[in-house]
Every structure is written in structure tokens, then in C-alpha cells.
Amino acid sequence: MLFFVALAYHPTPPKLILLEEPENGVHPRRLADIVRLLREITQGKHGNHAAQIVLTTHSPYLLDFVDLEQDQVLVFRREDDGSRTAEPADRERLKNYLDEFMLGEVWFNEGEAGLVGRR
Amino acid sequence: MIALLFVGDGERDAATVPALVETLLQTPFRAETRMWARLHGAPTTAKQRQRKPAQKGYERKLRFAVRQANDAGAAGVVATVDSDTDKPGTKLRRLRKGREAARKDPCAIPIALGEARPHGEAWLLDDAQAVRSALGLGGDDVVPSTREVTSPKTKLHALLAASPRAGERPLDVWKDIARNVRLGRCGNPKRTGFSKFVKDVADQLGHLGSRR
Numbered sequence: 001m002l003f004f005v006a007l008a009y010h011p012t013p014p015k016l017i018l019l020e021e022p023e024n025g026v027h028p029r030r031l032a033d034i035v036r037l038l039r040e041i042t043q044g045k046h047g048n049h050a051a052q053i054v055l056t057t058h059s060p061y062l063l064d065f066v067d068l069e070q071d072q073v074l075v076f077r078r079e080d081d082g083s084r085t086a087e088p089a090d091r092e093r094l095k096n097y098l099d100e101f102m103l104g105e106v107w108f109n110e111g112e113a114g115l116v117g118r119r
Numbered sequence: 120m121i122a123l124l125f126v127g128d129g130e131r132d133a134a135t136v137p138a139l140v141e142t143l144l145q146t147p148f149r150a151e152t153r154m155w156a157r158l159h160g161a162p163t164t165a166k167q168r169q170r171k172p173a174q175k176g177y178e179r180k181l182r183f184a185v186r187q188a189n190d191a192g193a194a195g196v197v198a199t200v201d202s203d204t205d206k207p208g209t210k211l212r213r214l215r216k217g218r219e220a221a222r223k224d225p226c227a228i229p230i231a232l233g234e235a236r237p238h239g240e241a242w243l244l245d246d247a248q249a250v251r252s253a254l255g256l257g258g259d260d261v262v263p264s265t266r267e268v269t270s271p272k273t274k275l276h277a278l279l280a281a282s283p284r285a286g287e288r289p290l291d292v293w294k295d296i297a298r299n300v301r302l303g304r305c306g307n308p309k310r311t312g313f314s315k316f317v318k319d320v321a322d323q324l325g326h327l328g329s330r331r
Contacts, residue, residue, distance in 0.1 A: 002147045064160055096226070097186045102160040111186070 001030060008037045013047040016054070023059035033070070035065040060104030068094065075112045087116040121327055123151040124188035126180075127199045129154055131239055134290040135197050138230075138297035139242065143320045144327065151191045155200075156183045177210060178217030181230065185221050188228055195229040195324050201238040202312070210234050211312070231323040233316030240293070240298065241271040241311040249299035250275070253292060254282035264306050 004022070004111060007013065022034055041081065042052030056061060073089035089103075097106045106114055125136050133152035141148070158179055181198060188196045200210045211234035218230045235242050244250060247262035256262070256278070268274045275293070278283060284292055308314035 059160070064139070093190065096190050097183075101158070101183055101186065105156070105158050105160060105183070108159075109153070109183070110190075 001026065001034070004034050004037050008041055008046040010047060013041065013049070013051050015049065016052050017041070019053065019055035020104070021057055021063045022055055024059055028059075028061040031059070031062045032065050035062065039070065057065075058104075060108040063104035063107055064102040066103055068098070073115065075115050077112050089115045090117040093117060120147055120149055121195075122151055122191060122193040123195050123197055123324070124153065124184060124191055124193040124328075125199075126153050126155055126187075128201050130241065130290055131293060132199050134294045135239060135243065135297040136197060136233075138160045138294050139198055139300055140320055140324075142298065142300065144324060146327070148327075151188070151193055153184065153187055155186075156180050158183060160227045178211045178220060181214055181217035182221050182224070185224065185228060185230070187227060189226045192227070194327055195231065195285040197233075197320065197324070198229045199233040199235060199239065199316070202234050202236040203238065207236045208234065211315070216228070229323045229327070231316070231320045233307055233319060234312045235316075236310065236312045237270070238272055240275045241265050242305075242313045243293060243296045243318075244268070244271040244275050245305040245307055245311050245313060246296075246300045247306065248304050249296050249301070252280065252299050253295040254278060254284055256282055265311055266307055 007017070017037075022038075022045075023031055026034060027118055038053050038055070040046055041051050059064070068089060068091045074086045075089060076084060076086050078084050094103065094106060097103075123137070123140070125133060125140075127133060127136055132172055133154075137148075137150035137152065157175075170181070177200070181196075184196050184198060187193075198214060200214065201211060202208075211232060214232045218232060221227060221230060244262070245265045250256070250262045251260070260278075260281075261273060262278065276289065279287075279289060279292055302308055302314065302317050305311070305313055308317070
């Protein structure tokens, strides 16, 4: 948590921040604060400019706090032929769930295929 | 062909319940199967709470199943649970409450509910002829009444182990039994919850046959 606060108040924050699994070692309830801090960084509310943040996650709890209206989710999958694909989450399809359920719940139960457009 | 979403307690229900329902509806359908969802959140944002009052347990899971069905293009949901150690009827009451709430949704679709007592194998074991036929048992082999056994699951596995189909994957065998189950032959359908399930399937999904 301290790392994210330090990042938010860094005097010369980088313009691009890459984060690998920010959920590690953090209580699930605290993830909302982390995502809020990160979003504020992208909005330029800390430091003297807005930074772009790219993060990876394996946590459905973190995904709960992702807002598809503001954030972009890319779903990486390994195909049967060994290739890898990256597809954006299908906002229209997910509207079916997101008025009542969390994005992390959809991912946990429907898998990656449930987040992207139907093939 | 219509599609139905089946929600249940794992692989056993995915194998057997569609087969049971196909016999009941007498119409072919595409079966989408899911396990009961694992949900970790209640509506947390003010917007979500305003739209839907907080629900939990099976009520919320059933509402999630309706969303899964809509996403899969299914015309209806068949949801089944095992009563297990709960008081018989408790889970079914909760599911029915969830169904009532789900009916108010704009995306509402028909939902048939069933509670197997104590578990899904009871619905299979209760039709001795279906068990006998699927397992290839002889006339001398005894298929006990579900009243006489404490665990239909254990008994069914024991019957399989002693049958000509011993060694086969149990789920494949259970599916064959399910295809042969007929309510009229069941010994204790009220006790196992099967008669209520059959009635619910007819009431809720019976009309879908005409939409072939």
C-alpha cells in the first residue's frame, strides 16, 4: 500500500507506469483504494501530469473495481494452436451482468471467453 | 433448436439433469451447463444498490444464472440443488424466492427448480428399472428402495461396481440411467423431490416444446 501512496505522490512520476499484479500481498478490501489511487494518477490528480498505467492481474477482486466506462481490459489467451491473442473486454456483452454483478465475478465464473466478444 | 441453461452441483448434474429434462419435455434442445456460480460480492456501488437490493446465497446465484442464460441465448433455466444435510425443502424455498425476484427483471426467462433429497443420485436410484437396464443387471440383483438407503450415491456406486459396466466412468453410466428414468416407475418421487421437479419443469418449460 505504501508503494502506491509513494507512487501517487512521487514528485516526478513517470508518464507510463507498468504494474505486475498489484494485488499481491494486499487484502482484497484494500484493492478498491489501490485502484482509486491508480485512477487518480491517470487523471493527473497527483503530481504535475497524468500518467498512463498498464497493469496485469490474476485477481477477480481487483477486476471488481475496474470500470469499463473508464478503463480498458485486455484479455490475453493462449489458443489451441499455441498462439496468443489479446482482445478487449466486450462492454456491450458485459452490460448483461454489470448492473448487478461484479466484473470479477463474471470472469471467475465464465472465464476469459465470457469477457470478450463471441466468436 | 431452443437452448436451456442447466445450473447444478457439478459434473453429475451436468450429465444427468439435461437427460432427465429431455425425457420430460419430449423435445430436443441444446444444453448449456454451468456449476452454481461462486460469487464474492454483493452490489457495492450506490448505483448497483439502488437498482437491486442486496441479495445473497442461492437467490443471487439464480439471478446470475439468468444472466448466464441470456448471454448464452438460452430460452430457460433449469436449476437443481442437493438438499444434503440441510432440512429438506430449505434450499428449494430459497430458490423459489430467488425466482420470484428474478421474474421482475427485464431479462426474465422461465426457470424450473428442483431439490434432490438427499442428492441427485436419489432421482436415479428411485427408478429401479432404469438402473437395472442401464447397468445391465440381472433379475436377481436387488436395487433397493431409496427409503432403505441412507446414501443413494454410495449405493449407486456399489451397484455399478458389481455390474457388467464396472470400471466405466460413473457419469456416463448415470447419464444412461437418467435417460431411462420415468416418474411413473419411481418408488418415492415425493420423498426424493423428483415429483416436484417434474411438475416444475412441466409448468415452467412445458410451453417451450412448441417453439421448436
